[in-house]
Amino acid sequence: KTRWDTLEAKLQKALTENRYRHTLGVTYTACALAMVYGEDLDAARTAGLLHDCAKCIPNSEKISICKKKQLDVTEFELDHPVLLHAKLGVFVAQNEYGITDTGILDAIRWHTTGKPDMTLLEKIVFISDYIEPNRTKQPHLAEIRKTAFADIDLCLYMILKDTVEYLSENPKSMDTMTTSAYEYYKNV
Ligand code: DGI
Ligand code: FE
Ligand code: FE
Ligand code: FE
Numbered sequence: 001k002t003r004w005d006t007l008e009a010k011l012q013k014a015l016t017e018n019r020y021r022h023t024l025g026v027t028y029t030a031c032a033l034a035m036v037y038g039e040d041l042d043a044a045r046t047a048g049l050l051h052d053c054a055k056c057i058p059n060s061e062k063i064s065i066c067k068k069k070q071l072d073v074t075e076f077e078l079d080h081p082v083l084l085h086a087k088l089g090v091f092v093a094q095n096e097y098g099i100t101d102t103g104i105l106d107a108i109r110w111h112t113t114g115k116p117d118m119t120l121l122e123k124i125v126f127i128s129d130y131i132e133p134n135r136t137k138q139p140h141l142a143e144i145r146k147t148a149f150a151d152i153d154l155c156l157y158m159i160l161k162d163t164v165e166y167l168s169e170n171p172k173s174m175d176t177m178t179t180s181a182y183e184y185y186k187n188v
Contacts, residue, residue, distance in 0.1 A: 007049055007097065015056050018134075023052055025132030026125070033124045036149050040121075047107040047125045050097060054088040062088055076175055083175060086112040113177035114160060116184035123152055130159050138162060157185040 012020050027048035034044035054062065059081040066073045066084060071091055077083045089108045093099040107125040110118065114126050130138065131145045138144070139162055147155040160182040167174045 011049060019052060019055055022134050023049060025134045026051060026128045029128035029132045030124050037120060039124055043104055043121055044124055047104045047121060048128060050093045051108050051111045051125050054085040054092045080173055083112055113175050114181035115177050116180050123156060127155055153188045160185055
């Protein structure tokens with residue numbers, strides 16, 4: 001048994017069937033992008049596997065763990081628990097999966113909102129989350145998937161633009177990191 005078998009088995013238990021299928025999709029996509037752009041393959045694979053490791057914790061529990069462990073989350077995130085699984089995922093990856101690599105932990109931390117000036121690994125996980133093969137509902141998916149492998153920063157801009165557009169139906173729900181990531185990649 002390799003450490004991948006152990007990691008995958010543990011995640012399969014922690015996630016729903018659909019979430020685990022998505023996780024594998026993100027993992028393979030992150031590996032393909034790592035091959036194209038020269039990122040460390042094991043780092044991309046580990047970050048892909050763990051990016052949603054806290055996703056299936058019930059929202060009330062997410063909030064209580066963040067408070068109890070005094071995690072560095074914003075009031076805005078506590079009010080919009082869909083956002084919490086990214087930073088809570090960092091905590092779970094450290095404490096339940098023994099991850100210490102700060103590059104991997106940061107890729108988990110920023111995978112939902114993005115941020116300005118992302119590292120290559122952060123970009124790869126953010127993009128893979130959006131384009132993995134099980135995704136079907138987002139607009140412009142074919143074009144965004146093709147662009148991911150040709151122009152990574154343009155791809156980030158396309159994803160952030162569609163995300164901001166989608167969230168603008170409910171502008172008060174938009175996190176400042178999402179907005180600032182969009183503004184940054186608009187000008188790169
Ligand atoms: O966990 P996943 O579903 O795989 O993907 P994710 O972690 O990227 O979360 C996706 C959701 O996050 C998607 O419905 C859009 C939402 N999102 C991204 N930025 C923001 C946001 N939701 C809110 N409320 N505010 C944001 O700024
Ligand atoms: Fe997520
Ligand atoms: Fe995402
Ligand atoms: Fe995801």
